Amino acid sequence: MKPVSRVAAIVRKEVRQLRRDRLTFGMIVGIPVVQLLMFGYAINTDVRDLRTAVADQAQSHLSREFVARLGQTQVSNIVLEVATAPELVELLRTGEISIGVYLPPDFDRRVTDTHRPAAQLLVDGTDPTIFGIANQLRLMPLTFDTNAATRPPAEIEVRAYYNPERRTPVNIVPGLMGVILTMTMILFTAVAIVRERERGNLELLINTPVSSAELMIGKVLPYILIGMVQLALILTVGGLLFDVPVRGSIVHLYLAATLFIAANLSLGLLISTAVRTQFQAMQLTVFILLPSILLSGFMFPFDGMPLLARWLGEILPTTHFIRLTRGIMLREATIGELLPEVIALAVFTVLAMTSAALRFRKRLD
Amino acid sequence: MNADMAIEARGLSKRFGSLTAVDALDLDVPRGRIYGFLGPNGSGKSTSIRMLCGLLTPSSGTARVLGTHIPGDTAELKPKIGYMTQAFSLFADMTVFENLQFIADIYTYPRAEQKARIEELLTRYNLEGKRNALAGTLSGGQRQYLALACAVLHRPELLLLDEPTSAVDPQSRRDFWSNLFRLAKGGTTILLSTHYMDEAERCHRLAILARGAKVADGTPEELRQHMGMQVIEISAQDPWAAQQVLERVPDIASVTQLGMRLRALVPDAVPAPVTVVQKCLALNGIDAHVVLAAPSLEDVFVAATLHTREKAA
Numbered sequence: 001m002k003p004v005s006r007v008a009a010i011v012r013k014e015v016r017q018l019r020r021d022r023l024t025f026g027m028i029v030g031i032p033v034v035q036l037l038m039f040g041y042a043i044n045t046d047v048r049d050l051r052t053a054v055a056d057q058a059q060s061h062l063s064r065e066f067v068a069r070l071g072q073t074q075v076s077n078i079v080l081e082v083a084t085a086p087e088l089v090e091l092l093r094t095g096e097i098s099i100g101v102y103l104p105p106d107f108d109r110r111v112t113d114t115h116r117p118a119a120q121l122l123v124d125g126t127d128p129t130i131f132g133i134a135n136q137l138r139l140m141p142l143t144f145d146t147n148a149a150t151r152p153p154a155e156i157e158v159r160a161y162y163n164p165e166r167r168t169p170v171n172i173v174p175g176l177m178g179v180i181l182t183m184t185m186i187l188f189t190a191v192a193i194v195r196e197r198e199r200g201n202l203e204l205l206i207n208t209p210v211s212s213a214e215l216m217i218g219k220v221l222p223y224i225l226i227g228m229v230q231l232a233l234i235l236t237v238g239g240l241l242f243d244v245p246v247r248g249s250i251v252h253l254y255l256a257a258t259l260f261i262a263a264n265l266s267l268g269l270l271i272s273t274a275v276r277t278q279f280q281a282m283q284l285t286v287f288i289l290l291p292s293i294l295l296s297g298f299m300f301p302f303d304g305m306p307l308l309a310r311w312l313g314e315i316l317p318t319t320h321f322i323r324l325t326r327g328i329m330l331r332e333a334t335i336g337e338l339l340p341e342v343i344a345l346a347v348f349t350v351l352a353m354t355s356a357a358l359r360f361r362k363r364l365d
Numbered sequence: 366m367n368a369d370m371a372i373e374a375r376g377l378s379k380r381f382g383s384l385t386a387v388d389a390l391d392l393d394v395p396r397g398r399i400y401g402f403l404g405p406n407g408s409g410k411s412t413s414i415r416m417l418c419g420l421l422t423p424s425s426g427t428a429r430v431l432g433t434h435i436p437g438d439t440a441e442l443k444p445k446i447g448y449m450t451q452a453f454s455l456f457a458d459m460t461v462f463e464n465l466q467f468i469a470d471i472y473t474y475p476r477a478e479q480k481a482r483i484e485e486l487l488t489r490y491n492l493e494g495k496r497n498a499l500a501g502t503l504s505g506g507q508r509q510y511l512a513l514a515c516a517v518l519h520r521p522e523l524l525l526l527d528e529p530t531s532a533v534d535p536q537s538r539r540d541f542w543s544n545l546f547r548l549a550k551g552g553t554t555i556l557l558s559t560h561y562m563d564e565a566e567r568c569h570r571l572a573i574l575a576r577g578a579k580v581a582d583g584t585p586e587e588l589r590q591h592m593g594m595q596v597i598e599i600s601a602q603d604p605w606a607a608q609q610v611l612e613r614v615p616d617i618a619s620v621t622q623l624g625m626r627l628r629a630l631v632p633d634a635v636p637a638p639v640t641v642v643q644k645c646l647a648l649n650g651i652d653a654h655v656v657l658a659a660p661s662l663e664d665v666f667v668a669a670t671l672h673t674r675e676k677a678a
Contacts, residue, residue, distance in 0.1 A: 005473055010471075013456070020458050020459075021458070199454070199457070200452045201455070201456060205471075207446070207448040209440070209443045209473075
């Protein structure tokens with residue numbers, strides 16, 4: 001029972017020190033809540049009311065009706081009317097508007113002519129999202145003959161499953177869980193070990209009968225609990241403020257989270273064996289955090305990435321966890337149906353933990 | 366292997382790249398004695414201690430510490446040794462009592478006896494009043510007592526102390542030493558490093574280290590007798606001028622000024638050293654009182670490290 005009581009002693013010590021470290025203690029609660037509020041409200045991919053200017057050179061009945069319809073769409077918000085196309089270009093350049101609409105003098109004739117475009121949209125292409133949204137304007141019907149008996153062309157119906165209102169927080173919050181846990185879990189463990197090395201505590205500890213494994217387990221256990229608390233916080237705040245559902249089993253969600261937390265803690269331990277100062281630990285954490293945000297499918301759809309980026313993404317635990325959370329929370333999937341992700345996380349944990357234990361020697365050289 | 370020896374080292378060396386921190390150290394530390402490493406900073410004291418407790422792997426050479434072979438698996442050695450690091454290494458954000466309790470848990474000291482043992486140590490090392498103070502708020506002397514209490518809590522056979530009193534005032538140092546003698550009397554072997562002469566003087570035996578090599582060892586008395594130098598004390602009106610003269614004399618190995626006096630070291634091979642010194646000074650018109658003096662440990666240290674210092678210069 002000696003190893004158990006030694007691990008318990010280290011856990012008690014960690015908790016005791018954590019309680020006295022007000023700032024870190026505050027961050028356990030503060031980081032998830034603040035980030036959730038920040039990103040939950042700030043990130044919105046469902047863009048509306050793009051600033052639009054119109055240069056209507058036709059000034060006909062038809063063209064005015066077209067401009068009126070344009071204003072009714074939720075995509076564009078007409079803020080200016082100018083006389084010429086070059087003025088539209090200038091407004092785009094200065095950032096006054098995102099979309100410019102040019103209606104040529106012969107607009108009425110062009111509407112009936114299928115060979116020539118009737119109007120021109122000038123779009124600020126620096127942001128691909130805006131370009132994509134502006135493209136929706138192309139679908140605006142140009143037939144104004146209300147008496148026409150022609151049926152509208154056959155359409156393909158699109159139905160949005162799991163998030164019919166296309167609310168961004170429903171997509172963001174499950175992913176944000178992965179990002180927040182990545183950040184706090186890796187950093188807390190890496191720093192917890194490196195701080196003891198910096199303060200000289202480690203030289204004392206490794207001269208006692210405590211083994212490397214006992215030391216690591218004792219250091220990691222309190223943080224698993226902290227990760228669970230953070231997860232509960234995110235789920236509660238996400239549910240209350242953003243109405244993010246947990247459609248699948250909460251038990252499965254917690255199982256997935258336990259595995260993910262273990263993966264991150266192992267990675268934190270591995271980092272702690274490679275760095276000498278807390279500052280280096282933070283830099284390495286950021287080095288892992290950035291791809292975890294950009295390549296994990298959190299910000300951008302995984303399918304759109306080139307092969308190499310997807311491989312990199314597959315290495316990151318966050319990628320697999322985000323697939324698990326989106327699956328369980330939104331699509332009501334079970335952990336068994338997402339087995340490949342579970343296996344990936346388990347393999348990552350075992351590999352990282354083994355290398356950390358091998359690298360962490362009870363020696364100074 | 367000799368059962369009376371707590372530590373036996375043969376040719377123990379440690380190299381960091383091109384730097385030889387410890388060079389072929391031979392060491393015999395008898396049980397129940399206080400053994401000192403005397404040497405300046407960078408002489409290899411800490412590195413030697415770290416090799417002997419298994420923190421560093423020797424580049425070459427071997428040692429036996431309480432029967433455990435080094436290099437090798439030192440797991441069975443850990444419960445038998447207590448180690449006090451040079452820098453304070455306890456948890457500054459935990460109280461004195463919490464630190465002791467943590468150490469007791471780590472050494473799996475029987476739960477039922479833990480409290481009594483901690484109380485005993487708090488009393489012994491004058492820490493009762495500080496039991497609920499955070500370790501980071503203690504004074505230099507109190508920190509060293511807390512570190513010592515943590516190092517001896519599990520009653521180790523061997524205590525390794527790396528410059529235990531370097532941040533402590535002279536009075537606290539005297540108290541600290543009386544506690545070390547109490548531990549030695551109880552059978553604990555103590556190996557400590559120091560750069561204080563008065564501290565070295567208190568050791569049962571000591572080794573003088575310079576640039577990683579052991580240049581002399583023995584009891585303080587033996588070291589004084591076998592230093593190979595005669596100590597001449599010179600009292601002069603102008604000791605500075607006298608020193609300038611004597612430093613140019615080939616037969617005089619070293620001259621050190623102590624206030625109005627000078628201490629000169631002359632090799633044993635030189636006959637009638639007092640006369641030699643008197644003649645030199647008289648020739649240069651310096652009036653001085655010259656006598657043969659009893660060697661101090663500092664003289665021994667200077668004599669022992671002369672060779673290595675010349676090599677460096």
